[in-house]
Amino acid sequence: MLGKLLKYELKATARYFVPLLATFGGITLLFKLFMAMIGFGNDPLRMTxxxxxxxxxxxxxxxxxxxxxxxxxxxxxKNFYTDEGYLSFTLPVSINLQILNKLLISIFWVVVSTAAFFLSIFIFLAGTPYWNDFFHLMSLSFQEFSKIDAGIRFLFITETLTALVLNAVASPLFIYLCITIGGLLPNHRLAASIGTYFLATAALSLVTNIFSSLFPNFMNFTGLEEFCYYLMPMMLIGCIIEIFVSFFLTRYLMERKTNL
Structure with a gap:
């Protein structure tokens, strides 16, 4: 059943993302053409x-x-808190699978958009004077990174990749939770959902600032080693907590409290 949900959701979202990505690609190629036409130089017109x-x-x-x-x-x-919600909540599919369906498709399009972004950077730089500068900078960065202890390098790469994956999961789930909380107000669902998102974001920022004030040693790191040993683990733990709270609270509210 999850496969059918994913297929349907992919088709539904492709109606928005395919034109969006095509437009972004067109803008990239158009600007690349403009840059090739005006050339590169230090005169005011070209710089402008x-x-x-x-x-x-x-x-x-x-x-x-x-x-x-x-x-x-x-x-x-739209699927859960408009007229479509009556159909979505009567499908012979668990709330868990429906949330997972939305989450996986959201992550998929973020990955595709990120790939499109890096491809556009490649297109922009290829054949320009900045191409060699870019690779020279990357080479210098790699050389500096290779001087760091191998264990710290491995820890940094592992934690960074883990953080990217966790954030890709946490961000959509946080949005779903805010929408679900806003959905508890039948007459003002959309406004309440948007308001909940901004209030929750502000609250998380406040908690982070309070934590930074209470435990300054976690934030005042002087090198990559301290960053990997102190700050990154705390960030990863916070992200995991956010994922679990967002998912289970969203599921609970959708199953027990939602009133269409």
Whole structure:
């Protein structure tokens, strides 16, 4: 049943993401063409055009990932807290599978969007004077990184990859929880969901600041070793807690408290 849900959700979200990614790709190619036409140099006109193009490109990148957030929010809200909710809650599928379905598709599109972003960077830099500079910078960074103790390098890479995976899971689940809490107010579900998200985000930020004040040693690290031993483990633990709280509280509220 999960496979059928994933197939349906993938088709439904592709209607938004395929045009979005195609537009982003078109913008990348168009700006690449403009950069090739105006060339590279230090004269004011070329510098102005270059800054303008890079600025628009950065805006396009931000818009791409912002739309990942918005579409994830919209799909969950639409499927469970609009008229479609009556159908979704009567399907012979557990709430667990329905949440997992939304989560996996959301992660899939974030991964695709991230791949599109890195591909666009490659297209932008290829054939430009910055291409060699980029690889020279990467080479220097790798050389500096290789000087670090092998155990610390392994720990840093492992923790970083783990953090990326956990954040990819935690972010959509946090959105789902906020929508579910907002859904408890039948007459103002959308406004309550958005308000809950901003209030919850502010609350998490406040908790982080309080923790930083109470335990300054965890935040005031002086090197990569302290970062890996103190800050990253705390971040990973916090992310795991967020995942469990978001998932189980969302499931509980959807099963016991939701009133369409």
């Amino acid at each position: 055009f270059s800054i303008f193009i890079v600025t628009i490109y950065v805006v396009a990148v931000i818009a791409l990932f912002l739309m990942c957030f918005i579409i994830s929010f919209f799909r969950f809200y």
